[in-house]
Amino acid sequence: MYRRKRKILSGDNMKKIKKKDIGKLLSKWQADFTVFTPSRATGVARMEEWDGKDTDFLTWYRNTVIPPKNNILPNMEAMFRFQKDEAGYQLEPVTPEQKQIIFGIRPCDARALTIIDMVFKDTYEDRYYLTRRQNTVLVGLGCTNPYESCFCTSLGIHPAQSADVDLMLTDIGNELLIEEITDKGKELLGKSSGLTDASSNDEDSAKQSRETAYQKVTRKLDTTGIADKLQASFEDKDFWEKVAAKCITCGICTFLCPTCYCFDINDEISKGSGARFRNWDSCSFSLYTKMPAENPREEKWQRVRQKVCHKYEFYPRLFDTIACTGCGRCIRFCPVNWDITQTLESVPEHSAV
């Protein structure tokens, strides 16, 4: 349902827009969509509803702290409301109907959505996630200044190219080149204004800009055979204990991870009425696997192992893709500088099991 078809467009079809006209374009889109852009207005960088004027993000924005998964899988959301009457409980479904545009999503975070789509439309179709996903248009913006912690290129992601978005923008100085990726993107372009035709020179500049961005991603991770290596090392308690020693088991890496999708479910009830909510949960927390009789991941090394193996072993086996996009948030924001690339590089060689 969400598989992207990448169209190769000829230069004549390419459009561009002046950065100073972005405000006008977003305003126009606001007539039909709720538009989200990178924002620091709340005190932390995340995708916030556009205030109708601020386009400063075009200069400061490298990536958000809170990943855009928050706009598809919010850190808390109501699933349904309920009320008690003589006949019993009456349920009132909650459907996320808002049509939204996420403007400026980075290729890593867009890929992350493609990756978690797989789990949300697997045997069980999660209508909350999928409805929101369907109602969302992703306007990607290529990186020009990746972080030191970024390693997207090691996961087959280009920091300035993406087939996981609907429209893809490339910074070419005072203007942004616009590439149409999906039909959804094409439709949005039809509702746009202030665009001009891009020349072949513009395309060359875009190519240059993309190449420069690619070269700036210097952190590398060799993922060859990683799933097998992890599988063979699963029982290597010494290794995992060593790796986990400095982890403080907070939820930063998982909550800020664009591919971590685990959630908890909680009811709130007062005098017979209330709602069922879901909210982000983290396998770093010991409570996550606590059951009445036992906790299979009581020890922190077991939880650290779970996080690493879920991304680099279990997910590849289930869905044929690593559930990590190298966005580097887990490295950048970790209070103890626990670095997943170092862990993965130190997985010992064990004979296959």
Add this chain to the structure above:
Amino acid sequence: MNDIESKLRTEARNLLEQGKVNAIIGFAPGSLKFTTTPLITGDKEDTDRLVINPFIANNLSVFLHEIEGPVGIVAKGCDARSIVSLIQDNQLAREDVFILGIPCPGVIDLRKVEKLVGRDRDEIDDITRDNDRVTVAVGGENKEFSITEVLRDDCLSCESPAPKEYDLLLGEDNVVVGDRELSRSHIRELESLPPAERWEFWKNEFSRCIRCYACRQVCPACFCERCFVEESEPQWISPLPRWQDNLVFQATRVIHVAGRCVDCGECERACPVNIPLRSLTGKMDEIVEELFGYKAGTDKDAPPLMTAYVPEEAEDFIR
């Protein structure tokens, strides 16, 4: 490598070799610029990776309860106070810890540096300190700052950069370069607000809390095996990250660490959404000092503040 660093490596190696400790907890170079990372090891070869620099941010005493003692631990002044506090609370036996005291010159606050130079930390080429001056090399330019502009707020109000409790002090005691007033300016600012505005301020701050619990996890004073937020029968607060519950969580946490918080500032540094948590703990520390004349972690033989009863403290309603 500086003198303290080489001395530390030698001493740490000796401790392991002589079997005086099972493990060493210290700092190793981090994987990102201007970071260090906790090094927890029983391997004497690892001691060559120990570093002491202006970026030794973590309060390493948070790891002590996880390792079977005796343990050798690198401790700044504040960390040593945390260790003392843990001893007071019977969380740790004095003989189970060998304190390698660091006369701490103060930790540089990367958020402050970023603000001053208008660039992110990974865009900065170098940060060097020469006594009270700090030079930041960025974009081919050298920018000079006074040390009080770039030290962490908690360091600015530090009264004992060198541990008072230690087994070995690696170097001379330092002069305090602090600026207590500057360090507390945000608290004063908040105090000057009318209550309704102050309420609005915290409401706004806690609206972006994501309940990652990093503040709790980096805090050595948060040693409860089971935190009240994890109680489900009955449930004390909702796990949903609403500002109300977020605020109740933090307010309760702050009160729980009263008399234990040593103002190491780690909760604020760890917070990924920039909530100025130290303005809460710092205020609480001031109240503790004012009401009880008590400073956390300064006397290992003193009874812990919250478990000791002194008749003079009684409120009228108890009497």
